[in-house]
Amino acid sequence: MKKRKLFASGIISLAALLLLPMYATDEVTHCAFAQETCLNEIFNDDDTVIVDTVDVDTMTIGIQQNDSTDEASDDGDDISDDDENLPWPENVRHRIEKIFDNTTIFNTSMVGMKIYDLTADSTIYERNASQLMRPASTLKMMVAVTAIDRLGAGYELKTRMAYTGRTDSLTLRGNLYVKGGFDPTIGSDDIAEFADSVKALGIDTIDGNIYLDLTMKDKDRLGEGWCWDDDNPVLSPLLAGRKEEFGERLQRKLRQNGITVTGTCSNGSIPSGAHTLYIKRTPLLEVMRRQLKRSDNLYSEAIFYQLAAEVAGRNTASARHGRQAVNAIISKVGRRPSAYYIADGSGLSLYNYVSPELEVDFLRYAYRHPEIYDNMLPCLPIAGVDGTLSKRMRKGAAHENVKAKTGTVTGVSSLAGYLTTANGHRICFSIINMGIRHSSSGRNFQDKVCQALCK
DSSP: OHHHHHHHHHHHHHHHHHHHHHHHHHHHHHHHHHHHHHHHHHHHOOSSOOOOOOOGGGGSTTOOOOOHHHHSOSSSTTSOOTTTTSOTTHHHHHHHHHHHHTOOGGGSOEEEEEEEETTTTEEEEEESTTOOBOOGGGHHHHHHHHHHHHHOTTOEEEEEEEEOSEEETTEEESOEEEEOOOOTTOOHHHHHHHHHHHHTTOOSEEOSOEEEEOTTBOSOOSOTTOOTTSOOOOOOSSOBTTBSOHHHHHHHHHHHTTOEEOSOEEEOOOOTTOEEEEEEEEEHHHHHHHHHHSOOHHHHHHHHHHHHHHHHTTSOBOHHHHHHHHHHHHHHTTOOGGGSBOOOSSSOOTTOBBOHHHHHHHHHHHHHSHHHHHHHGGGSOBTTTSGGGTTSSOSSTTTTTOEEEEEEETTEEEEEEEEEOTTSOEEEEEEEEESOSSHHHHHHHHHHHHHHHHO
């Protein structure tokens, strides 16, 4: 009897194994798609810190569906048309409330958002707008507004090479100096330019030392509140290829040019009266374009420390001075700087706290000042076209319409920028999702709000 039961059980198990692929096909396909989606988020998102990972449950047959906003398309076709008879801006409010009604992500997370009609000079929609939140990389937008306002669109980042002493036949009897100006763009071609300027003196020997002047900023090489396991930029005022290798690479290039340095390379300040050999100049807007389009943390910190140096004057610049520069704009827009905290210039810090309404205030301030708006707007990512928005909102009314700064750190996804509605009104907005397990949940919610606004 026991043998017959075991035999029957084996037959049933075998049948189940044979039938399983037939019934599991749809779910396996879904899992494969979910895996590909997660992988794309890891390798294709250029934002601040990539936090989404391929979880084990994405590989499991019968995986639980993601939140409704995660599965919706980004073309805006699923937005209800039952608001067509409503007047502006009630129709937009109705669409946004529909999005909230059809999502479950806020069962375990929160959002702060503010949408402002620049044309009508009035608020269209807000929710938790004054709530303090971590902005992630949308802080870069605030730094950019401050930089153009305080430094001017024509500002240049400068790195200066100079020498002391005199030339005697083929020998420079003196020292070579390079003063760092925190230019993040310096690479191999620039090192070659510096070395060629020395060669232009007609020498083959430097009977002296090379000194790197790092006095522009303090000695902190990491920002306040940065995570030790993040891919953090190096906060040095003199970099080469994003690393503290300027001196080493300059010496190597000098040797390749047939120039011998008898002394050593170390840190030291340029003395007054030194003769300028070469100055590398990089336009602020060139740095800002990468700062905003690609959300480059180093480039944003470089701009932040230009502000810090301007505030510090002859003193050594620090993050505190950069914070004072941003706080000055906070005061200009009618807010209290003490109500917020700006810890760094990139949004990496866990200590940054702003609000959606403050970000909207900065966007409104920029809009009212053409020098800021006209120069910053082309630097913002364009939906479905370039930068960190190249793979978002690739269809629908938001495509090529939304120009905004993205933000992503662990648990946070944000978006702040501009768009134009169907009736021609110019809009600025800020959306910050906090407490989300997957940044894609926040991104999809933000995209749907933008489609609702643009439709």
